[in-house]
Amino acid sequence: MLINGDSLGKITPRKGIRQGDLLSPYLFILCTKGLFSLIKKYENRGDIHGIKVYGESPILIHLLFANDSFLFCRSNETEASILKNILDTYGRAFRQMINFQKSEIFFSSSTPQSSIQTISSRLGVIETLGTRKYLGLP
Numbered sequence: 001m002l003i004n005g006d007s008l009g010k011i012t013p014r015k016g017i018r019q020g021d022l023l024s025p026y027l028f029i030l031c032t033k034g035l036f037s038l039i040k041k042y043e044n045r046g047d048i049h050g051i052k053v054y055g056e057s058p059i060l061i062h063l064l065f066a067n068d069s070f071l072f073c074r075s076n077e078t079e080a081s082i083l084k085n086i087l088d089t090y091g092r093a094f095r096q097m098i099n100f101q102k103s104e105i106f107f108s109s110s111t112p113q114s115s116i117q118t119i120s121s122r123l124g125v126i127e128t129l130g131t132r133k134y135l136g137l138p
Helices: 024-044 077-094 113-123
Strands: 062-064 069-071
Touching: 024 062, 024 077, 077 113
Parallel strands: none
Antiparallel strands: 062 069
16 A cells, blocks of 8 residues: 555555444345356346246346345256256356255145255255245235
């Protein structure tokens, strides 16, 4: 570091960014953009597919909230593996590892029980019944 032309030596950071830091929201946006780009890459290639909530509604692949993400894909082993790969790649790139023990997965009623067990174990995520609300939404 130089102040008025005089060298004061190196600065060695000791702490990371803390909650409430003014830079935090911008870093979150940058990291989320990376996740969105990975998801979009596989969607454009036709490797993962989202869901339609109703008739002519747009296809949903993801919903991103302040500190949570909802990701949607078909309930088959191929798309589950691709989704796991996306999350692992994101985690390594941004050093934001996904806590799969705190994560949940929800399946449509038409998903066979054998697929539910295989996909849940492959992702390392517990199945939820989908009966709770999140931010007031079912």
